[in-house]
Amino acid sequence: MNTKQHFLKEISLQYPQLKEVVQCILHSILFQRSLGTVRPKDITLDCVDFSYVKSDDPSSSKHIEDKSEELISSITRRKAKTGQLSIFFYEKRTKTTIFSNNNNVCWEQWIISFQLVPTMDQKSLISQLTDTVNKIIESVNQEKSIPPITSSNEMPFPFSIQIGSENTGGVVDIIYNMFKPPQITK
Numbered sequence: 029m030n031t032k033q034h035f036l037k038e039i040s041l042q043y044p045q046l047k048e049v050v051q052c053i054l055h056s057i058l059f060q061r062s063l064g065t066v067r068p069k070d071i072t073l074d075c076v077d078f079s080y081v082k083s084d085d086p087s088s089s090k091h092i093e094d095k096s097e098e099l100i101s102s103i104t105r106r107k108a109k110t111g112q113l114s115i116f117f118y119e120k121r122t123k124t125t126i127f128s129n130n131n132n133v134c135w136e137q138w139i140i141s142f143q144l145v146p147t148m149d150q151k152s153l154i155s156q157l158t159d160t161v162n163k164i165i166e167s168v169n170q171e172k173s174i175p176p177i178t179s180s181n182e183m184p185f186p187f188s189i190q191i192g193s194e195n196t197g198g199v200v201d202i203i204y205n206m207f208k209p210p211q212i213t214k
Contacts, residue, residue: 031134034167038141039156042148045075046103049157050096050113050142054189055082056161057115057138058092060168063177063184076150078157088183095189102191103144111142112192117185119175132186135175138164 041049052073059068059082067084082089095113103111118132177184 032136032171032173034136034138034164036138036140036160036163037156038143039153039160040143040145040148041153041156042146043103043144045148045153046111046142046144047096047100048073048075049153050099050140051092052078052080052157053140053160053164054092054095054113054115055089056080056164058088058183058187059083060164061117061136061183061185061187076153076157078154080157080161083183085183091189095191099191109144111144112139114139114190114192116188116190118187120178120186135173135185136171 036053039049039053052071055071059066059080062083062085068081069084070079071082072079099111099113102108115138116134117136119135121131121133175185
């Protein structure tokens with residue numbers, strides 16, 4: 029199965045809005061990929077008058093919280109004005125090899141980019157978030173090639189979130205990310 033990539037339109041925002049907006053986008057994607065019994069939870073952002081729905085799963089929420097902090101640290105450390113992250117969904121295949129019994133095959137990737145700006149009109153950010161969440165819903169509803177669901181869990185597909193940046197220029201970061209195994213959350 030080939031990996032389906034979804035490139036979301038770059039979101040322009042101010043630095044103080046970054047953490048909440050990152051969490052909003054990631055939770056929106058995860059909620060759309062939650063296929064089991066889901067406990068939805070309405071969330072309203074503090075930084076702007078925008079609401080979204082997320083799955084009330086503590087482990088996924090903790091993972092998203094950690095990764096949003098990691099993105100902020102990366103941007104701060106590099107003194108960058110851009111940031112990017114990706115969320116990967118995997119299909120679990122049982123495959124016996126010399127090294128392991130399970131094989132996770134990536135079947136879907138979402139790429140989200142952010143541009144930090146000095147000022148931002150609230151209406152503009154609301155419009156960007158509305159367009160992005162609508163694009164997520166539209167893309168998920170059009171997707172025809174979902175792997176077989178082999179689990180009754182809320183999140184039937186393991187996922188990982190990786191931080192990457194456009195124009196980092198950090199060769200060490202690129203090499204590190206190439207060899208770092210993804211942290212897969214079940």
